[in-house]
Amino acid sequence: MGAPIYLKDAPKVALIGGGFIGPVHCETLRRIGVPVAGVLEINPELGKRTADRLGIPKVFTDLDELMADPEIGSVHIASPNFVHYEQAMAALRAGKHVLCEKPLALTSAETGELAKAAAERPKQAAGVNYNVRFYPLCHEMKARIARGDLGQILSITGSYTQDWLLQPTDYNWRVEPDGATNLRAVSDIGTHWMDLAQFVSGLKIEQVMADLAIFHPERRKPVGGSETFTGSAAAERATEPVKIVTEDYGAVVMHWTGGVRGVYHVTQCQAGRKNRLSLEISGTEGSIVWDSESPNCMWIGRRGRSSELFERDPSIMDPSAEAISHYPGGHAEGFPDAFKQLALSFYGWIAGGSTGPAPFPTFADGHYEVQLCEAIARSAKAGRWEAVSD
Structure with a gap:
């Protein structure tokens, strides 16, 4: 029934951030057979605690070390919002797949650059974790x-x-x-x-x-x-x-x-x-x-x-x-299952050769959401209707 739950030969993943949502990513990936091989936190000491807590074998000391590791094929970004742009762009440029928590970045100028960079790399999966779609x-x-x-x-x-x-x-x-x-x-x-x-x-x-x-x-x-x-x-x-x-x-x-x-x-x-x-x-x-x-x-x-x-x-x-x-x-499916289904769509698309329309929320979707937020902020400040930039 449905897609296979266990994926073979999936890329090894590095997790950035181990707060509230980071462990959810880690658990999700293990459910579908995607190995979590390393973690990056704000400092190595916190990284060690996160790695011990989640059973992750490797702790990266900084973003450059992570991006230079040839064993890491994909990056999950679950860090604070203000570093999303730097980390997502670094992953794209390093040739890695990337799944980022929302918002994709803080401004539409940044998300526009990320969406453009992702479009220039059509074989790299570049997604935003709008998991609610996958109920x-x-x-x-x-x-x-x-x-x-x-x-x-x-x-x-x-x-x-x-x-x-x-x-x-x-x-x-x-x-x-x-x-x-x-x-x-x-x-x-x-x-x-x-x-x-x-x-x-x-x-x-x-x-x-x-x-x-x-x-x-x-x-x-x-x-x-x-x-x-x-x-x-x-x-x-x-x-x-x-x-x-x-x-x-x-x-x-x-x-x-x-x-x-x-x-x-x-x-x-x-x-x-x-x-x-x-x-x-x-x-x-x-x-x-x-x-x-x-x-x-x-x-x-x-x-x-x-x-x-x-x-x-x-x-x-x-x-x-x-x-x-x-x-x-009669067998309830909920929040963890929605995460699982998004991850399956993401890594299933990669396993299928990254061909056809992406079945997951893309960087282009993440870009439009930030444009929406900017229009909402302008509207609240000016007290008038605002068009969403595109």
């Missing part, structure tokens, strides 16, 4: 929309909500400005929503009108730093006050290709929502709703006959969705 029912939604089940698309709406930054004592490096758009909720999780909505609908967001809000103008920063999703900092550690300029909340009204309308909101301050992406696409013949907190179900709305709750079951799904669903109906 099977997201592919099912895409297939149904493409074959016209919803009729003419009218609107695309939804949200992405979390609560891990609800309190002023909650702190993480993500609340700090990046010196570019200085977006946080929109760029951190809103980009996942925008990528998924465009992937599923086959449409592009062309214009935006944005409203951003800061609920906590000051937060308490733990002395010595903090990790993602670790909860309130002030209860156990010394803190210092920090002025906040990145948004806790954002709402974006959108004009899509062909006159389609839409709106979504994003916040990391909604109590009880741990990590919920909700997407609703409405057309003249029906609508579909998918919720990442119930990823194995989607609601299909109809007028004139009963609506339906569709449960993930490869035996009755579109072939494109069946191919990325490896367990029978």
Whole structure:
């Protein structure tokens, strides 16, 4: 059922960054038979701790040493955002495949250069880790929309909500400005929503009108730093006050290709929502709703006959969705499986000779997401509609 789970003769991978998401990459690669041969951290001491914790055999002392290693054929970038451009460009120039966490870089000038460099190297896989695309029912939604089940698309709406930054004592490096758009909720999780909505609908967001809000103008920063999703900092550690300029909340009204309308909101301050992406696409013949907190179900709305709750079951799904669903109906697939399916598409494309359209989010997709963020930032500042540069 679906694609093979274990890949033979895959390139050896070096992991850059071992924070919250780095170990997810490591576990994912091992599930599909891709060897993780080395790790690079901000210094060799941290690299040694990460290597010991994750069972990685080699620690690189710096980026140059990693790129010069002929045994490393692919690089996974899970480091802080401000070093993505340097690391991704170095990997491309060294002839290595590269899968980068979002954002691809901080500015569209940087992402444009990376997209151009990737296009000049068509045999190198260059992807961005928009893993939400790879929940099977997201592919099912895409297939149904493409074959016209919803009729003419009218609107695309939804949200992405979390609560891990609800309190002023909650702190993480993500609340700090990046010196570019200085977006946080929109760029951190809103980009996942925008990528998924465009992937599923086959449409592009062309214009935006944005409203951003800061609920906590000051937060308490733990002395010595903090990790993602670790909860309130002030209860156990010394803190210092920090002025906040990145948004806790954002709402974006959108004009899509062909006159389609839409709106979504994003916040990391909604109590009880741990990590919920909700997407609703409405057309003249029906609508579909998918919720990442119930990823194995989607609601299909109809007028004139009963609506339906569709449960993930490869035996009755579109072939494109069946191919990325490896367990029978009733056997839940979730966050780690979406990572696995993205990695399988990435390394399966490499194993197939890197021919045909890339079946994973590309550097070109990552470039457009940063252009979207820049348009949203301009709109919020000027209080007007802004076109997305292309």
